[in-house]
Amino acid sequence: MSVSESEHNQLTTTMAAQQEETLLSRCEIPIIDLAHIGTDVCPMKSVVRRIGQQLFSALSTKGLAMLVNHGIAEEKLKAMYSDLDNFCALPEGCQAQYLRKPDSNHGYLRPGMEQFDTTKKELRHCYNITTLSPAAMPAQEEVPEFTQHAFPLAHDLTNLSKVLLQALAYAFGLTPATLLACHSGMLQGDGSNPSAMRLLYYPPVPPEDVGPCCQGDGVPYTRCGAHADSGTFTLLAQDSEGGLEVKLNGSDKWQAVGHLPGAILVQTGQLLAAWTTNLLPALMHRVVVPSGTYARARGRHCVAFFCHPDKDAALPTLPLRAAPIPAPPTFTPHTHLTFHHRLLNAAHHIQKRFRETYA
């Protein structure tokens, strides 16, 4: 069977992408096996303890880990990716009913409406889900299964976060209920907690020879500018398209994460960094546009879950020793200092972040 020249080029580009050196291909990301952990309401204590140690070690040395055997079926994620595609294909007028509401942070953001890097246009569609109220979701006539798929997935990610909070509590020398109690309002929709499930779709971009990094308007673009998330930790499930890059703790070099089928990435947020006096530093990350015509012609999907404490939670002092080495330059000194002074009121921090990143 003969292969046409364009098919051959496509295959070569795909193979090159697959052979890209990544943190995963170099075994530089800790992999944590959650098998036998139980559920958030009925956890297997000895396993949760062991996972707490592994998570603490991964987040303190690297800033991230890959979770496997977490119990969230790949099919649920794929169904959600396809619902988001259907939402993004709706006419703009129809999407407009669902635009993000600043008060609740719930709703849809068109490409360019959220910027981490103010020098570039960030090409992604986001749907933030902060309340599990059917009235706040795309109507069944518009995207038939959106709500039906989103709610169970949001429950799964909330429950996974609750198990991890119990594991971290053990590692901090606290009782497992201590961190749960500070995160009691996740996705309750009563405004008490800023946690969110976010659906992300990054559309294809033109080939490099059409314009290496600019649209017709000459404005440079990227997929997601460099930032650290603001909460306790973030869970990230991604498709296989790649593009996620991170700066590991203590390093100033951007490195590609790579893809581990079925795994969910967990990374430290700014609140946990401040809470642990930077013993667990926040992970800087970004999503770059891939090189090669084939990869650029494909969209990328991701589901993120941002785990935050309750806005009025009095965060307990952690019985931890101070960070042994100076912290990497994750925040500007101003942001860091301001944040420390306001640590007991996480709501101030999240409001500041929203003002900085939403157009």
Ligand SMILES: O=C(O)CCC(=O)C(=O)O
């Ligand atoms: O798409 C991704 O992998 C990351 C998205 C992200 O970092 C964010 O929305 O905060």
Ligand SMILES: [Fe+2]
């Ligand atoms: Fe992020």
